[in-house]
Amino acid sequence: MIETIATAESNTELAPGYRLLTLTLIEDCKISAGQFAMLKPKASIEPLLRRALAVYRVYGPRRVSFLYQVLGRGTEALARVEPGGAVEILLPLGNSWPDAFQGNQSVIVVAGGIGSASVYMVCEELARSAADAQLLFGARNERTALGCGLEDFRALGLPLTITTDDGSLGEHGLVTGPLERQLTERAGQGVMIYACGPWVMMRQVARIAAQFEVACLVSLEAPMGCGFGVCVGCVVAVNTNELPGYGSYKRVCTDGSIFPAETIRWEVNPMAH
Incomplete structure (x- = not known):
């Protein structure tokens, strides 16, 4: 588990109310299928707590994406993150799908x-x-x-x-x-x-x-x-x-x-x- 600051590569709207956030990490992280992360925009004061999102895709040891529905203050704040924006992130968390x-x-x-x-x-x-x-x-x-x-x-x-x-x-x-x-x-x-x-x-x-x-x-x-x-x-x-x-x-x-x-x-x- 690492706590770090990630940089938003993109934050694309796939359909009204649904977005794909792709982040670049500053250190390597091994993530298994089914694990999740806690994240929030670094500049965000409200809400105080990070939001839990399943890790959607892993493109390499330092590049991950999150598919999320904009529903509530936490995800609304994430939806406002622009490319280059900083995101606080804690990952990987939880167990994973077995083999x-x-x-x-x-x-x-x-x-x-x-x-x-x-x-x-x-x-x-x-x-x-x-x-x-x-x-x-x-x-x-x-x-x-x-x-x-x-x-x-x-x-x-x-x-x-x-x-x-x-x-x-x-x-x-x-x-x-x-x-x-x-x-x-x-x-x-x-x-x-x-x-x-x-x-x-x-x-x-x-x-x-x-x-x-x-x-x-x-x-x-x-x-x-x-x-x-x-x-x-x-x-x-x-x-x-x-x-x-x-x-x-x-x-x-x-x-x-x-x-x-x-x-x-x-x-x-x-x-x-």
């Missing part, structure tokens, strides 16, 4: 909305390794899909199913529909699911995975103050046999952000804290 695809398992990656940012690098690895993998990509509409990096995912060449809530692109409906269909066709055998997206989507993915008795990992989002476990602001409720107490929760920043889906108490949404 389960190196075995005999098939992998289904489920990306919902801006959750796509967390899964691009693992999709890149899957495509490079010629693994038996496919991507289910869901968004509200065509514009949102483009803002969430759809063209980058298309370029990877993985088998791709697109869904939109309004039917403006791909299948009309939720991304969990093709997931259920795929697992039915495969009888759920030898499948691993990687998922990131809205809480309600991941809750449904977890339910479907349990129904078909397949392994499922989810990358979670939660309000986060520090990013390294001190503030305990990002806890999620987990299933446990212990009496209610400290062991009833896990920190998204240090215990995750990637968890086995069956360990999460999906009826308790951390984003509603």
